[in-house]
Amino acid sequence: MADHGSSFTTSDLSRKSGDIIAEALRHPVTITQRNKPRLVLLNIEDYERLMRQSNVRTVETIDTMSDQLFAQFEAAVDAYADSDDANR
Template structure:
């Protein structure tokens, strides 16, 4: 069964059909002929969430204080060891 596509205006007129289709396979909702949303069953959603990469990008400013201190200590230790070797 192929992926079904509905427009945003279909949401109010065909919500029952959209839900029934989404229980079987993901449904794309378009707005002005551009894909905008995907509706999928909870099992598919949970499977995607479980596969998601938990890593986050951040900056030194957003890093937790204890982690920043740990990194600073590691850098200082590395630099001290490097000076001792050289």
């Protein structure tokens, strides 16, 4: 989540909570404290979507890997082996 939309300080949160909440209903809002991001306010739909995505865990073995993913894996292993041989 690189872009958190708008950014407000914790002081802004106490002074402009209504405006910040209205903005958070449209897109995620970052709350900073001492110039560091500390919180993200987001609407419930975005939160629920993130929770669903985080609960999806995929475990694959070589036997269950798609042919395309296996080819990428094999190419990465070959590239690593070639670079390792070159460094010897």
